[in-house]
Amino acid sequence: MSRYELLERIGAGGMAEIFRGKAIAAGGFEKPVAIKRILPHLSQDQRFVELLMGEAKILANLRHRNIVQIYDVGLADDGQYFLVMEYVDGTDVGELFEYLEKEKRRVPLDVALHLAAEVCEALDHAHRATDEDGRLIRLVHRDVSPSNILLSVSGEVKLTDFGIAKSIEEATGHGGVRGKFAYISPEQARNVHVDGRSDAYSLGIVLYELITGTRLYSGLADFDALTAVRSPRVVHLRKARADVPEELDRIVARALDPNPDQRYKTAAELGNALRGFRYSMDETSGDPAKAISNLVKDVWRDVAFDDDERTVMREIPRRPSKSMQAPVIPFEDEETRAISLLADDKRSFTLST
Known part of the structure; x- marks a missing residue:
């Protein structure tokens, strides 16, 4: 049948x-x-x-x-x-970036924090996942990037594409460097031990770009980006956006610390910090799901599709921009x-x- x-x-x-x-x-x-x-x-x-x-x-x-x-x-x-x-049914953060860059807009600060905190929940679940025998899998996604964060028209945030995910043991020192170079952690770029803190670092880059409206590794060719990622500088939001509160600057700087031992220990800890700051804000956009829904509809209108021809989410991006492509460094x-x-x-x- x-x-x-x-x-x-x-x-x-x-x-x-x-x-x-x-x-x-x-x-x-x-x-x-x-x-x-x-x-x-x-x-x-x-x-x-x-x-x-x-x-x-x-x-x-x-x-x-x-x-x-x-x-x-x-x-x-x-x-x-x-x-x-x-x-x-929606769009992804990569397509949202392209729309916002063209329109010279930024995601509202509280919405960006909500979006990242939702991805933290997905990562925390994946990092704590167990197999059918109850044993911890110790999974690392290894490709947390804009095109793999989906936004639905109802305002949902969903992480996708676990195609290169590995257990911590499998992900260390085997094969080539995987993931999109502009969104991987220093330890992933060096092909050494990675754990859940590496995924949280990648999410930190996405959050930095959502808040500032700029790419962290803009204009770099793939291998230049890889070189920069292997020895990253300390990142501060306030250098790219002066009106960012100091507390939020500290949160993102910690998420993007080059030393994994100085970062948040878990994705859940990072998510709690982001939600805590969001709840402390004097002004917000109201319901974050509704705000995300409106952003998705803005992207749809931008590509001039009517309600019967709306864009459909995809597991693999239709045509990634050069900054988001990730050729694999060949290993034996x-x-x-x-x-x-x-x-x-x-x-x-x-x-x-």
Whole structure:
């Protein structure tokens, strides 16, 4: 019986492509879903199958409102494995950045703090996740970046793309440097021991950019950015935005301390600091979810889509800007390769399981 229908291809990256689709069941039941599968010319390569299945196994242990959920794993008639995932109708922080830069706007300060604190909750859940036997997985996302933070039209914030996530033991000293260079921690850039503090550092960069409206590593080519990240300077918000309160400047500076031992010990601790400061603010935008919803609608209006042609969230960004692309530094046991993004393909067909 056909259970999933692909409606249109909405994104592609170096390993996989994403489709907007729907789940079909008895009685006319239908549910919007996102379907992720390996690119056709890589689908017979066992390394990529293992990466996709590895992501599925990770997501199966992560059940949280701020993490994109997995519903199913299937095998199509053509022998390709695919993941059926939560469909998020909205945009991502990377696309929001592009819109705000063009409009010369910034995210309201309290909304930026709420957004980052929500991602902290997702990271805290992932860092404390256990396997089916109750053992701590000690997961590190390794790619916390604007394109992997999704914003729904209802104001939700969701972390996605655990495709290169690893346990702490697996993530240390194996393979190449992964993640988008402008958003990785110094220790990740040096390919040494990483833990949850590395993910929190990456989120700190995103928060810095949300608050200041500027890129921390703007204008640097990939390998120049990697060099800068390996030996970063101490970052202060007030140098880029003078009206930022000193307490918030201290919070973000601690999150971005080059020394992991000087940072917040956990994502939860960082999130508590951000929420605490937000609650102390004299003026806010009111309901942060409504404010995020309005920002998503602003992005939609900017791309001139009507209500029936709204943008659809994707697990892999449609066309990342140069500052957000992340080629992998090759090591002997390299497991992925870079390929060009493919043109959009809006065909409809059915996957059977």
